[in-house]
Amino acid sequence: MVTVIGIDPGLANTGWGIIETDGIRFKYITHGTINTTNKLPSNLRLKSIYDQLSDIIDKYKPSHAGIETLYFAKNVVSALPVAQARGVQLLTLGNKGIITGEYTPIQIKQSVVGNGRATKIQVQEMVKLLLKLKAIPKPDHAADALAAAICHVHSVRTANV
Amino acid sequence: MVTVIGIDPGLANTGWGIIETDGIRFKYITHGTINTTNKLPSNLRLKSIYDQLSDIIDKYKPSHAGIETLYFAKNVVSALPVAQARGVQLLTLGNKGIITGEYTPIQIKQSVVGNGRATKIQVQEMVKLLLKLKAIPKPDHAADALAAAICHVHSVRTANV
Numbered sequence: 138m139v140t141v142i143g144i145d146p147g148l149a150n151t152g153w154g155i156i157e158t159d160g161i162r163f164k165y166i167t168h169g170t171i172n173t174t175n176k177l178p179s180n181l182r183l184k185s186i187y188d189q190l191s192d193i194i195d196k197y198k199p200s201h202a203g204i205e206t207l208y209f210a211k212n213v214v215s216a217l218p219v220a221q222a223r224g225v226q227l228l229t230l231g232n233k234g235i236i237t238g239e240y241t242p243i244q245i246k247q248s249v250v251g252n253g254r255a256t257k258i259q260v261q262e263m264v265k266l267l268l269k270l271k272a273i274p275k276p277d278h279a280a281d282a283l284a285a286a287i288c289h290v291h292s293v294r295t296a297n298v
Numbered sequence: 299m300v301t302v303i304g305i306d307p308g309l310a311n312t313g314w315g316i317i318e319t320d321g322i323r324f325k326y327i328t329h330g331t332i333n334t335t336n337k338l339p340s341n342l343r344l345k346s347i348y349d350q351l352s353d354i355i356d357k358y359k360p361s362h363a364g365i366e367t368l369y370f371a372k373n374v375v376s377a378l379p380v381a382q383a384r385g386v387q388l389l390t391l392g393n394k395g396i397i398t399g400e401y402t403p404i405q406i407k408q409s410v411v412g413n414g415r416a417t418k419i420q421v422q423e424m425v426k427l428l429l430k431l432k433a434i435p436k437p438d439h440a441a442d443a444l445a446a447a448i449c450h451v452h453s454v455r456t457a458n459v
Contacts, residue, residue, distance in 0.1 A: 179400065183385055184392035207378055217368055220378040221385025224344055228386045231345035239340065 140166070142199035142235070143286025144190075145278045146207065146223035149173060151186065152278025155197045156268065156286050160294055163287065165268035166197065168279040179218070183225045190229045202230050202237045203289025205245060205281065238289045245281075248288035260284050301327070303360040303396070304447025305351075306439045307368065307384035310334060312347065313439025316358045317429065317447050321455055324448065326429035327358065329440040340379070344386045351390045363391050363398045364450025366406060366442065399450045406442075409449035421445050 138157045145152035154168035171189045173182045204227065207220055230237045240248070247253040249263045261273040261280045267287055274280040299318045306313035315329035332350045334343045365388065368381055391398045404414040410424045422434040422441045428448055435441040 178398070180388040180392035180398045183389040187389050187393070217377060217381040220381030221388065224382025224385035225389045227341040227382065228344040228348050228389065231341035232348070237339070237341045 138164075139201060139290075140197060140199040141201045141203065141286045141289055142194065142197065142230075143282040143284065143289065144202065144204040144226055145281035145285060146205060146219065146226055147278060148182070148186075148218050148222040149175065150276070150278055151190075151222070151226065152276070152280070152282035153190070153193060154274065154279055154283035154286055155193075155199060156283065156290075158290050160290070163267050163269075163290070165270060165283075168274050168283055169193075170276060170278055179221070183222060186222055186225050187229050190226060191233070194229070194233050194235070199235060201289060201293065202235045203245075203285040203287075203292075204230070204237060204239055205285050206239050206241045208242055236293075238292055240285060240288050240292070244292075245284050245288040248291045249284045299325075300362060300451075301358060301360040302362045302364065302447045302450055303355065303358065303391075304443040304445065304450065305363065305365040305387055306442035306446060307366060307380065307387055308332075308439060309343070309347075309379050309383040310336065311437070311439055312351075312383070312387065313437070313441070313443035314351070314354060315435065315440055315444035315447055316354075316360060317444065317451075319451050321451070324428050324430075324451070326431060326444075329435050329444055330354075331437060331439055340382070344383060347383055347386050348390050351387060352394070355390070355394050355396070360396060362450060362454065363396045364446040364448075364453075365391070365398060365400055366446050367400050367402045369403055397454075399453055401446060401449050401453070405453075406445050406449040409452045410445045 151171040155166040157164040243253040246255040312332040316327040318325040408414040
């Protein structure tokens with residue numbers, strides 16, 4: 138069994154989810170969010186993300202990770218702080234030696250639903266189905282993170298890594 | 299004497315410089331660049347930045363840092379990877395407990411030259427003058443990093459921190 142962490146990057150709220158897989162079936166383990174307050178200066182806010190994500194990795198010991206890419210059509214000003222947080226998340230995975238795949242929202246939708254233009258709710262319903270959950274995981278960021286983890290498993294399976 | 303590191307953030311090339319100050323005079327210590335290759339996947343590239351910057355901090359033991367903000371008027375696609383790298387640099391400073399100030403290019407020009415619309419060469423000439431150097435530090439990124447360090451000293455002096 139391989140343990141995979143999925144991450145939906147953010148600065149104030151980052152979704153994460155842990156699944157196990159034998160390459161065919163999925164087992165849901167847990168999910169949650171990493172939260173930071175804008176009352177902290179940015180370097181300490183990033184340190185808080187690093188510390189929280191490090192603790193999650195130490196606890197669940199994933200060997201693989203799937204992390205969503207950022208897509209900002211317009212507002213570069215709001216994109217940069219989120220990109221800085223995502224950089225810290227990629228670093229944390231790198232520091233822990235985790236094999237990491239990065240996936241666009243379209244790739245994740247294609248992988249989880251079979252349709253790159255699927256709606257958010259379609260993705261969430263498929264996450265619920267594939268992980269045999271009784272309800273859609275909340276909040277949305279965590280459901281998106283679990284979708285990123287599932288996408289990574291599909292991707293690695295195809296690549297025969 | 300206080301040791302200050304200045305950083306001009308980048309992904310492929312990050313400028314850095316170290317100065318000492320008693321709050322009035324400056325003493326140049328050294329400068330350089332942190333380089334990464336685009337042949338590495340992004341999480342290992344960010345890890346390389348983290349490791350290189352950590353080594354510099356461990357060697358010169360700055361207690362303060364001045365780091366330039368990013369300014370991207372147009373191209374968000376090229377901005378995001380640099381923002382990710384800058385996030386890792388802010389994190390590295392946070393993990394080392396370094397008091398960090400973030401400054402826009404205009405603030406740095408205003409602080410170093412006395413004119414927020416100064417040219418790049420004017421900034422570099424003032425860096426050379428203030429640090430009593432025989433030549434303008436090369437490459438440009440490192441000169442910009444030393445300017446960020448000087449700006450931080452001016453800023454902290456004004457704030458009486």
